[in-house]
Amino acid sequence: MMRKCGLLVFWLVFGWTDAGADIVSPGYTIGEIATPGIATGGVVAVGESLFVGVGDFGVGTQSVVRIDADGTATALADGFNALSGFAYDPVGNRLLVGDNAYLDDLSFLPGTPETGETLYAIPDPFGTPASARRAVDLELLPAGSVPGLADIILDPADATGQTLLISDAGNFGSNAAQHNVFRLLGSDVSVLQDGFEFTGGLAASGDTLFIGESFFNATPGDPFNTDGRVFAVGLPDGSGVRSLLADGLDGLFALILASDGSLLATAGSTLVRIDPDTGEVEVVASGFEFATGLAESDGVIYAIEGGFSTAGPRVYSFALIPEPATWGMLGLGVLWLGVLRRRSQG
Numbered sequence: 001m002m003r004k005c006g007l008l009v010f011w012l013v014f015g016w017t018d019a020g021a022d023i024v025s026p027g028y029t030i031g032e033i034a035t036p037g038i039a040t041g042g043v044v045a046v047g048e049s050l051f052v053g054v055g056d057f058g059v060g061t062q063s064v065v066r067i068d069a070d071g072t073a074t075a076l077a078d079g080f081n082a083l084s085g086f087a088y089d090p091v092g093n094r095l096l097v098g099d100n101a102y103l104d105d106l107s108f109l110p111g112t113p114e115t116g117e118t119l120y121a122i123p124d125p126f127g128t129p130a131s132a133r134r135a136v137d138l139e140l141l142p143a144g145s146v147p148g149l150a151d152i153i154l155d156p157a158d159a160t161g162q163t164l165l166i167s168d169a170g171n172f173g174s175n176a177a178q179h180n181v182f183r184l185l186g187s188d189v190s191v192l193q194d195g196f197e198f199t200g201g202l203a204a205s206g207d208t209l210f211i212g213e214s215f216f217n218a219t220p221g222d223p224f225n226t227d228g229r230v231f232a233v234g235l236p237d238g239s240g241v242r243s244l245l246a247d248g249l250d251g252l253f254a255l256i257l258a259s260d261g262s263l264l265a266t267a268g269s270t271l272v273r274i275d276p277d278t279g280e281v282e283v284v285a286s287g288f289e290f291a292t293g294l295a296e297s298d299g300v301i302y303a304i305e306g307g308f309s310t311a312g313p314r315v316y317s318f319a320l321i322p323e324p325a326t327w328g329m330l331g332l333g334v335l336w337l338g339v340l341r342r343r344s345q346g
Contacts, residue, residue: 023305023316025271025285031317036065036073038313039304041083042097042151042254045297051076051095051125052293052304052315053083059111063132064097066125076125079135081106081116085151085201085254086293088125091161095125098149099135100169115143119152119166119184141187148179151202151254155183157236165192165209165238167199181211183238192238193231200228201255201294203263205276209233210263211242212255228252228267230274246279254294254303264301266291271303271318285318 023030033050040062041053048069055062062080065073082101089096102116120138136143148169155163164184179196182189193211200212211231228249233242250268258264263274264284271285271294285291289307293315296302301318 023285023287025318027321028285028301028318029321030285031319033067033302033315033317034071034073035067035315036075037063039293039315040306040313041080041293041304042086043293043295043302043304043315044086044088044095045295045300045302046088046090047297049126050295050302050315051086051088053080053086053097055080057082057101059106059109059113060135064095064122074128075132076129077120077122077135077138078132079114080120081113084149085153085166086295087152087154087164089121089154089161091159092121093124093126095122096120096140096152096164097122098146098152098166100147100149102144102147113143115139117147117149118143118145119149119164150199153202153204155236156204156206158185162186165202165204167196167202167211169198179213181209181238193233193242198226200252201265203255203257204235205257205261207235208276209235209238210245210255210257210276212252212265214251214253226251226268228265230255230263230265230279232276244279245276246274246281249281253292253306256294256296258296258301259299264294264296266294266303271301285316 035054037054039052044051050067053062054065060079062083063078064076067073080099084098084100087096097120099116106113115136119140121140146168150167150169153165154161155165167181169179179199180191181193183192196213197215200214203210214226214228228251229247230245231242232245234240252265252267254266256264263276265272269288270283271291273282273284288305291303292306293304299320303316306313
C-alpha cells in the first residue's frame with residue numbers, strides 16, 4: 001500500500017499530530033458546519049453552497065454532498081473510496097473531484113472497488129438529482145490512471161475550463177513512480193514539475209503556479225516527522241525552474257488562492273496564510289488534530305478537521321471579525337440612516 005502512498009494512508013501514518021481538539025483563531029469567528037457524515041477529502045465553496053466529501057475510508061464508502069445556506073444536504077455522487085481534491089468549473093458547470101485509492105490500497109478490506117485513483121466530473125452540481133450518481137459513471141479517465149491523486153485546479157490560461165492541473169502521490173500511467181504535477185486536457189497528459197517527495201495542494205494566479213510539498217525531516221525520536229513548503233513557478237508554461245516561496249511549515253496538505261490574492265494552506269495542526277510575493281507566513285488558526293481540505297469564499301474560510309477525535313472530522317468556518325474602527329463606522333452609518341429617515345418623515 002505504501003508503494004503508491006495514498007493520501008489518506010500517508011497522513012494517518014505520518015501526518016498525525018497530537019494537537020488538542022480546541023481550535024483557536026484570534027480575529028476570527030469560528031463556526032461549525034453540520035455534514036451528514038464525517039467530512040473528508042476536498043471542500044469547495046461556491047456562492048452560498050459548500051461541496052464536501054463525507055464518509056469513512058473504504059470500498060465505495062464515500063460520497064460528495066452539497067450543503068446549502070439553509071443547512072440542507074444533497075447527495076450528488078457516491079461510490080468513492082478516498083476522496084481528495086475538489087474544484088468547480090464555472091464554464092462547464094461541473095464539480096471536479098479526485099479519488100486516491102484503488103485496488104492495491106484497498107486490498108486489506110472486503111469487497112472490490114468499482115473505481116478509484118482517477119478524476120471525476122459531476123455535472124450540474126447545483127441541481128437536485130433524484131438519487132446520487134455512481135462515481136464509476138463519472139470518470140474522466142479510467143480507474144487507476146492517477147495513483148495517489150492529491151489536488152485539482154483549473155489552468156488559468158484556459159478560459160474554457162477544460163485544461164486541468166493536477167498533483168499526484170504516485171505514478172501516472174506509464175511514468176515512473178514519482179510525485180509530479182501534470183497538465184491534463186482530455187486524455188493528453190504532460191508533466192510540468194517532478195521530483196517532489198510528496199506533492200500536496202495546488203493554487204494558481206494568472207502568472208504563477210504554486211505547489212505545496214511535504215517531505216520527511218527525521219529528528220531524534222521522530223523518524224516520520226514531516227515538514228512542508230510551497231514553491232512558485234511561472235505560468236502559462238509551468239515547466240520552468242521553480243523557486244522556494246515558503247518553508248518550515250508543519251507539513252502541507254491543501255493550498256488555495258484566496259479572494260484577496262493571498263495563499264491559504266492547511267499545515268498539520270495549523271491553518272496559515274502565505275504572502276504570495278514575500279512568502280511571509282501568518283497563522284490563521286491552530287489546534288487542529290490534522291487540518292485537510294480547504295476553501296474560501298468572500299473572505300470566509302472553510303477547513304476540514306481530519307483528525308479522528310471522538311467527534312470525528314468536521315468542517316469549520318472562519319469569518320474575520322471587523323476591526324473596532326470598522327464597527328464604529330458601521331455604527332455611524334446606522335445613526336445617519338436614522339437621521340435621514342426622520343427627515344424624510346418630517
